[in-house]
Amino acid sequence: MPDEIVFIHCQTFSRKANRAGQCVQQVVQEGLRSGGYHPHVEDPKPLARIFGDPAGFQKIHDDHVAQRRTLAVKNGKTSKRAIRADRHSLFTVVASYPVPTAALEASPEELDRFKRWVDLAIAWVRARYGDQLKVAFAHIDEQYPHLHCWFLPDNPSADASLLPPRKRAKREVQARLKSEGVDPRKEVAAGNRALKSAMRSWQDSYHRTVKRVVGLGMHMSRASNLRLMNPPFLNSGGPVPP
Numbered sequence: 001m002p003d004e005i006v007f008i009h010c011q012t013f014s015r016k017a018n019r020a021g022q023c024v025q026q027v028v029q030e031g032l033r034s035g036g037y038h039p040h041v042e043d044p045k046p047l048a049r050i051f052g053d054p055a056g057f058q059k060i061h062d063d064h065v066a067q068r069r070t071l072a073v074k075n076g077k078t079s080k081r082a083i084r085a086d087r088h089s090l091f092t093v094v095a096s097y098p099v100p101t102a103a104l105e106a107s108p109e110e111l112d113r114f115k116r117w118v119d120l121a122i123a124w125v126r127a128r129y130g131d132q133l134k135v136a137f138a139h140i141d142e143q144y145p146h147l148h149c150w151f152l153p154d155n156p157s158a159d160a161s162l163l164p165p166r167k168r169a170k171r172e173v174q175a176r177l178k179s180e181g182v183d184p185r186k187e188v189a190a191g192n193r194a195l196k197s198a199m200r201s202w203q204d205s206y207h208r209t210v211k212r213v214v215g216l217g218m219h220m221s222r223a224s225n226l227r228l229m230n231p232p233f234l235n236s237g238g239p240v241p242p
Contacts, residue, residue: 008095008206012088012160012167015065024090028058031137031148045141047148050118052135057150060134065089068158083158091132091151091160095121095206101145118147120210125149129163169198 017023029036032054033044047054069080070087083089097114104111122136135150153160161167174191182190 008093008203010091010093010164010202012164013090013092014086014088016085024061025058027090027092027150028054028061031139031150033139033141041141043141048138048140050136050138050147051122051133052150054135054137054150057135061090061152064152065158068156070157087158088160089153089158091129091153091163093125093149093151095147095149095210097145097147099145100143101140104140104145114145117210121147121206122149124206124209125151132163165198165202166195169194 013022013024013027015024017026030038031047033041033047038044053060065083065087068083070083072079072081097117099110099114104114118138122133125136126133129151132151132154133149134152136147138145138147151160151163152158153163155162170191173194174187177187177190178184
């Protein structure tokens with residue numbers, strides 16, 4: 001098998017759409033291959049469910065957020081408030097498989113290896129995020145198959161931004177340096193270095209645990225995480241359909 005670029009990507013989303021039109025609803029509907037949410041897919045097919053209830057995830061997410069509160073302090077008093085719509089409450093991981101879908105369909109051996117890769121990838125994310133993993137499924141209607149995992153944060157404020165390693169590392173380093181009185185510019189620079197280091201470590205762990213074990217000797221594409229240069233199935237583009 002020739003070397004191929006493969007990647008694993010993580011991202012968070014809120015109920016409120018960002019400038020690219022991405023939000024929890026858009027992610028869920030694109031994953032389900034609902035009409036109007038997947039213009040990049042010429043011949044959409046039903047997802048291949050692996051774990052959880054993809055069709056019921058939107059309600060599971062909304063109920064999860066509704067049951068949680070954020071703490072607000074005003075005039076010395078602490079109160080609980082409903083989670084804002086712009087709070088990132090969904091964490092996602094997408095991993096690609098570097099063998100074309102057509103090859104899986106033509107080779108029982110390659111299909112078996114794909115299934116083993118899926119099992120290892122699910123075990124890898126479970127080892128890191130435990131029961132926060134709620135849904136996993138595969139899309140096999142594009143040139144290359146890929147695995148989607150959806151997570152709900154178990155912290156009291158439904159804050160999914162605590163889950164991506166890059167955001168957590170940057171936040172922790174900058175908070176520590178700020179408390180030490182470090183120059184703000186140096187604080188930001190150190191935070192950015194911690195962000196990149198955390199993502200490399202996360203991706204290298206995936207490479208060691210999943211890809212090498214399955215026998216996939218591809219190069220890891222770090223640009224997809226460090227620069228958010230997403231392939232089409234991560235961002236269909238355009239506004240959220242009505």
